Amino acid sequence: xxxxxxxxxxxxxxxxxxxxFPYYENRNAVVVVTDILRASSAIxxxxxxxxxxxxxxxxxxxxxxxxxxxxxxxxxxDGIVRDFADFGNSPYNFTPERVKGNQIVYSTTNGTNxxxxxxxxxxxxxxxxxxxxxxxxxxxxSGKDLLILCAGWKNKFNLEDTLxxxxxxxxxxxxxxxxxxxxxxxxxxxxxxxAESDMLGYIEKVAQRHRLxxxxxxxxxxxxxxxxxxxxxxxxxxSHLVPLPDxx
Amino acid sequence: xxxxxxxxxxxxxxxxxxxxFPYYENRNAVVVVTDILRASSAIxxxxxxxxxxxxxxxxxxxxxxxxxxxxxxxxxxDGIVRDFADFGNSPYNFTPERVKGNQIVYSTTNGTNxxxxxxxxxxxxxxxxxxxxxxxxxxxxSGKDLLILCAGWKNKFNLEDTLxxxxxxxxxxxxxxxxxxxxxxxxxxxxxxxAESDMLGYIEKVAQRHRLxxxxxxxxxxxxxxxxxxxxxxxxxxSHLVPLPDxx
Numbered sequence: 001x002x003x004x005x006x007x008x009x010x011x012x013x014x015x016x017x018x019x020x021f022p023y024y025e026n027r028n029a030v031v032v033v034t035d036i037l038r039a040s041s042a043i044x045x046x047x048x049x050x051x052x053x054x055x056x057x058x059x060x061x062x063x064x065x066x067x068x069x070x071x072x073x074x075x076x077x078d079g080i081v082r083d084f085a086d087f088g089n090s091p092y093n094f095t096p097e098r099v100k101g102n103q104i105v106y107s108t109t110n111g112t113n114x115x116x117x118x119x120x121x122x123x124x125x126x127x128x129x130x131x132x133x134x135x136x137x138x139x140x141x142s143g144k145d146l147l148i149l150c151a152g153w154k155n156k157f158n159l160e161d162t163l164x165x166x167x168x169x170x171x172x173x174x175x176x177x178x179x180x181x182x183x184x185x186x187x188x189x190x191x192x193x194x195a196e197s198d199m200l201g202y203i204e205k206v207a208q209r210h211r212l213x214x215x216x217x218x219x220x221x222x223x224x225x226x227x228x229x230x231x232x233x234x235x236x237x238x239s240h241l242v243p244l245p246d247x248x
Numbered sequence: 249x250x251x252x253x254x255x256x257x258x259x260x261x262x263x264x265x266x267x268x269f270p271y272y273e274n275r276n277a278v279v280v281v282t283d284i285l286r287a288s289s290a291i292x293x294x295x296x297x298x299x300x301x302x303x304x305x306x307x308x309x310x311x312x313x314x315x316x317x318x319x320x321x322x323x324x325x326d327g328i329v330r331d332f333a334d335f336g337n338s339p340y341n342f343t344p345e346r347v348k349g350n351q352i353v354y355s356t357t358n359g360t361n362x363x364x365x366x367x368x369x370x371x372x373x374x375x376x377x378x379x380x381x382x383x384x385x386x387x388x389x390s391g392k393d394l395l396i397l398c399a400g401w402k403n404k405f406n407l408e409d410t411l412x413x414x415x416x417x418x419x420x421x422x423x424x425x426x427x428x429x430x431x432x433x434x435x436x437x438x439x440x441x442x443a444e445s446d447m448l449g450y451i452e453k454v455a456q457r458h459r460l461x462x463x464x465x466x467x468x469x470x471x472x473x474x475x476x477x478x479x480x481x482x483x484x485x486x487s488h489l490v491p492l493p494d495x496x
Contacts, residue, residue: 016405019268023403155271157264157432183455184405190442191435207431 001170001189012146012172012180014165014188018114019155030144031121032135032168034128035151036160037208038089039111041128041224042074045091047232047243048130050100054234054241056112063107072098075107079215090220110151115236118149124236125244127168129224134231136171138244146172148185159191159206160224163199166192199225249418249437260394260420260428262413262436266362267403278392279369280383280416282376283399284408285456286337286465287359289376289472290322293339295480295491296378298348302482302489304360311355320346323355327463338468358399363484366397372484373492375416377472382479384419386492394420396433407439407454411447414440447473 015024034040043054055071057063063075064084073085074093081088087098089108106112118124122144127135139146148168150161166188172178173189180186195202200222203209212218233244263272282288291302303319305311311323312332321333322341329336335346337356354360366372370392375383387394396416398409414436420426421437428434443450448470451457460466481492 016264017268019271020265020403020405023267153431155268156430157268157435159431159435162431162435181455181458182404183401183407183410186453187405187407187410187435187439190439194438194442205434207429210429 001186001193008179010143010145010178011182012169012178012185013182014148014150014162014169014184016150016157016162016184017152017155018110018117018149021117021149024147025120026145026147027120027122028145029121029147030123030125030139030142031118032125032127032146032148033111033114033118033151034148034161034164035108035111035114036128036164036224037212038091038220038224039108039151040126041130041220042089042091042094043106043126043234043241044128044130044230044232046094046099046104047234048230049094049096051094051104052101053103055103055105055239056115056241057105057107058113058116060107063105066105071105072102073105077109079109079211079217090217091223092220110153114149114151119236121147126234126241127164129164129167129227130229131231131233132168132171133228134233136168138233139172140175140177146178153208158208160203160208162188163192163195166190167196249434249441256427258391258393258426259430260417260426260433261430262396262398262410262417262432264398264405264410264432265400265403266358266365266397269365269397272395273368274393274395275368275370276393277369277395278371278373278387278390279366280373280375280394280396281359281362281366281399282396282409282412283356283359283362284376284412284472285460286339286468286472287356287399288374289378289468290337290339290342291354291374291482291489292376292378292478292480294342294347294352295482296478297342297344299342299352300349301351303351303353303487304363304489305353305355306361306364308355311353314353319353320350321353325357327357327459327465338465339471340468358401362397362399367484369395374482374489375412377412377415377475378477379479379481380416380419381476382481384416386481387420388423388425394426401456406456408451408456410436411440411443411450414438415444
């Protein structure tokens, strides 16, 4: 992708791994956390289906302790639902019957730690293709830098989060307030351009698809790449995710 | 790039930042350290021009202490030569007149730390376009996994090292002994494919080119992207770089 070479205005950066976050941290940025397969897609789906709030917790011990206190808990590691939990990480688990009007405690391999890490930003939003245009519109109105934090896989780079970061960066960069001189953003946009004409074909090769397929959990891949199923944006308020108020 | 979906054989992985190295570390791997603009290109050039050994040191204090003991020292930070040093980080500094038959102590912003980090691998090699085919040939004969460590920029992802990692991965992957299920490798190869038809045009946008240009140090960019100027491969032996013996 051709980009204008300028500095000045609101900057866009992409961080490919929670382990790199200290080098990108920016208190003036809206931080969008993404974990396309599957945590951020599941969280957006839960709000579409009426969840009241989601309490992200980093460790399984915390999740278990919430369960013992009567909370509904979604918890997985390596894609597999934990036995004490009510359900796991598939967006299809977060049905209206289960989530409407409820609070849910949620712990996943990569996504929930990334959310906690991101809380040093000026605002933390959860991003997925399912809410990408609403997200881009909100960021353009924010007057803040944009930092996209890819949850990755156990601190390694992953392609599916990077492609999403590229898609969102491209949308936001259309607004002349924004610029980027971040190689990770440029790389993400170029990878998205290489993939976008056949996204599901491209996703065939990514490591997480192999992991999900091995566990027969790959039924959600097409759904997790659908654009704009909602205008809802989950936002971190103190330590809970709620729908961004001005969009309710 | 289409890749065969298989596990088994010798694996290729790419690590985009020294800060991510703990998650990729592999004692059975040949680790190729690359810092295309400019440390690894400069090191390969120094061996082309007859340097006897290079002593990579992480800190400027160490470099200064070597200088005080009479060593020839190349040292830079943020592209700028340090005042106590004999010269900086441009490959053009490592002329035969200066380096032939000599030992040189070398400290750079990103490259030398990456070399020290990589030393947990079974062998540490220095990679640049200047020696890429010799490198690929050696790796194919090694019987070891391949891990490419990009020096990056202050632990951030950079494009120029990633493109090189993609180019080298593609060459090695032609050998059926090797496979990859590493998203960072797949991403690097796709970015290389996007860039290769006009590499210098592509490099126009990377952050490091802007940094070098600002300091009038961008005269080396075309040279640092020339393929196969040598068959020499610098290898880490104990804590020194020397030419790989079987290729002398």
